[in-house]
Amino acid sequence: MVDILKRLDLDAIADPGDKIRECEFFLGLASIEKDRTRFRWLLSAYLNAVYSYFETTALYASVSFTDPQTGDPIEDSEAVEKLRAYVRVIQNEKNPYYVKTGALHPIIARLYEVRKAATHHFPLAIMAAGPNLPEDFHLGDMRGEGEPLLALCREALAVVKQVQAEIDA
Numbered sequence: 001m002v003d004i005l006k007r008l009d010l011d012a013i014a015d016p017g018d019k020i021r022e023c024e025f026f027l028g029l030a031s032i033e034k035d036r037t038r039f040r041w042l043l044s045a046y047l048n049a050v051y052s053y054f055e056t057t058a059l060y061a062s063v064s065f066t067d068p069q070t071g072d073p074i075e076d077s078e079a080v081e082k083l084r085a086y087v088r089v090i091q092n093e094k095n096p097y098y099v100k101t102g103a104l105h106p107i108i109a110r111l112y113e114v115r116k117a118a119t120h121h122f123p124l125a126i127m128a129a130g131p132n133l134p135e136d137f138h139l140g141d142m143r144g145e146g147e148p149l150l151a152l153c154r155e156a157l158a159v160v161k162q163v164q165a166e167i168d169a
Contacts, residue, residue, distance in 0.1 A: 047115035
């Protein structure tokens with residue numbers, strides 16, 4: 001055990017707020033990016049960071065504690081309950097370290113939907129819907145029917161921060 005502690009690099013382990021800072025990082029870069037291709041890449045990274053925030057937060061909450069007698073993981077039921085106002089938390093019975101989420105909150109659900117399509121089907125379709133880029137970059141490929149992406153992403157980040165504030169309270 002002492003050997004493991006000597007070898008462990010604690011600086012390599014990200015703190016719990018790292019995922020939120022990752023979301024902020026990619027959204028901040030996308031918010032000033034006028035090149036459509038780079039904007040798409042940054043938005044894709046942002047979508048994955050938000051998804052990852054919920055996945056890792058749900059995992060941490062589901063296995064926060066260890067039963068001293070059995071060594072089995074025990075959930076932080078308060079944190080899991082707070083998360084469940086925003087996402088479904090599904091823990092595998094055979095492998096408690098396998099936790100998935102499904103979006104419930106409408107803004108997060110929309111982000112999950114966009115991410116899923118971009119990850120499993122086609123890259124994001126980004127239109128320049130006006131001259132004020134990147135604000136006028138819209139999701140979609142049909143003129144007049146696009147969805148402003150930065151506004152959606154900002155709303156989602158506000159939800160992420162709200163979730164974390166509730167868990168931390």
